[in-house]
Amino acid sequence: MNDVPTVTGDTPPEDGRGARSGGVQSLERAFGVLELVAAHDRAVSLSELATTSGLSPSTLHRLAHTLVTLGYLRQEASRRYALGPRLFLLAEGSSARLNAVVLPHLMHLVAEIGETANLAMLDGDQVAYVAQVPGRHSMRMFTEVGRRVQPHCTAVGKALLASSADADVRALLRRTGLARHTPHTLTEPEEFLAELVQVRRRGYAVDEGEQEVGVRCVAVAVPGNSLRLAISVSGPAPRMSDALLTDAVPVLQATAVALGAELE
Amino acid sequence: MNDVPTVTGDTPPEDGRGARSGGVQSLERAFGVLELVAAHDRAVSLSELATTSGLSPSTLHRLAHTLVTLGYLRQEASRRYALGPRLFLLAEGSSARLNAVVLPHLMHLVAEIGETANLAMLDGDQVAYVAQVPGRHSMRMFTEVGRRVQPHCTAVGKALLASSADADVRALLRRTGLARHTPHTLTEPEEFLAELVQVRRRGYAVDEGEQEVGVRCVAVAVPGNSLRLAISVSGPAPRMSDALLTDAVPVLQATAVALGAELE
DNA sequence: CCAGAAGTTCCACGATGCGGAAAATCGGCA
DNA sequence: TGCCGATTTTCCGCATCGTGGAACTTCTGG
Known part of the structure; x- marks a missing residue:
């Protein structure tokens, strides 16, 4: 028909x-x-x-x-x-309310860690950046709010998909593919699933220049069953040392819990 | 039924x-x-x-x-x-695109005049603030983006309604009423319509502390037939002198024309 | 644990939205 | 300027799709 x-x-x-x-x-x-x-x-x-x-x-x-x-x-x-205009007049209100809740948490992250903090949301098969607070350094990431990226090459994507069943992740990867962005991008489904196991075990996800060369990013999922959110901190690899990560992860996790509680 | x-x-x-x-x-x-x-x-x-x-x-x-x-x-x-989340993911994109066009113009206003610049939109019977760039002074207005106000007590409202027929304005005033916010608020329909005649003649609208005591605001409508937009500059009355207004009006009008051309 | 309220599902009726086709309008080309 | 093809808009009969009352289920508070 x-x-x-x-x-x-x-x-x-x-x-x-x-x-x-x-x-x-x-x-x-x-x-x-x-x-x-x-x-x-x-x-x-x-x-x-x-x-x-x-x-x-x-x-x-x-x-x-x-x-x-x-x-x-x-x-x-x-x-x-x-x-049309009504659309963002509608969204403006909810966006303002969301930012009122979210931005303080992201600012706290920046205050503690110094690097750019992001909030991202799983929307369908993509990850959308919802809010951001720039880091204190003059050389920093600039991911525009509203931009969408694929989950397979980002820390937030990994953090978000870690709570999905392997079968669902495989289906998603089949739909989106695993496009290579840098030499470090994971392009094999099994490789990505193995990475997710790590994420679940450690409780945080890392992007080692898999989306953009020289950019390192740590992310954790925000607990809560209605929205699939994750927060992350990212910066140039030289500054994002292992030592900094060790410090950052607990802060990220605490922030995620606090944010989740406030949103639910 | x-x-x-x-x-x-x-x-x-x-x-x-x-x-x-x-x-x-x-x-x-x-x-x-x-x-x-x-x-x-x-x-x-x-x-x-x-x-x-x-x-x-x-x-x-x-x-x-x-x-x-x-x-x-x-x-x-x-x-x-x-x-829900999809809503502002939808609007975020268009909002970002709008801001990309609008903010430079507002920043230009701030650079030239120094006071807070706003973009407002007529939405039904109300005026909604769509974008804002804060002025350079530490004491300044803070109208949140997304906030809605009544047209009768704001410069942007007057600028927007100046292009409406008197009958339509009367009907609007009948629906919304002319609530008094300060001793200067115009509360009589005829008074307001007379003000609109002034606005049309002069080509700009002024709010002399009619919404908030001590706040003076100048606005002009953005030309264009699809959207009803207006830009304004506002600040504390002592700083917003007549001399400053004389300087500001041509800048506002030029900006409005430029913005209108870019949006249409 | 029970009662009342709020939320959810079911179902038959008919208003309502569907899409093919015709009319109106636009845009391009000579 | 005037014609032709493409796109947009309106019309209209048919069946679908949404509607709202009633029944059922799930919360909430006493």
């Missing part, structure tokens, strides 16, 4: 768990459209949306039109769609 | 223009729920939502459940609902 069902209320384009059923279809589709628009850097035309989503133009138009009316999408002069 | 229709796909709680028809009902309702949750500071229970929205518990539950499944709402241990 359908030829290319992509946002059709089925599994969203690339999601960890196929949450297929039970939901209100128009909602699933509409949010699919929003995410599709968000994924593009430029504004998107109706026909582009139609092809990438697999929805009929008329349905798409009705959904998009409703979203425009509500202010969550806006239609510019070229008739293309971009994310 | 219905007794208390509030989010029922009719006019959203307090919106400028009654955009009643043509939309997909479940979407309108679902976003109404999201905004309702966002409006509360604490997480909201299903029954609270039911009473404030006027929707039946079962409908509400289905909508909320779908939103939870999609990650735009999250259900905490107490079974109450809060805004």
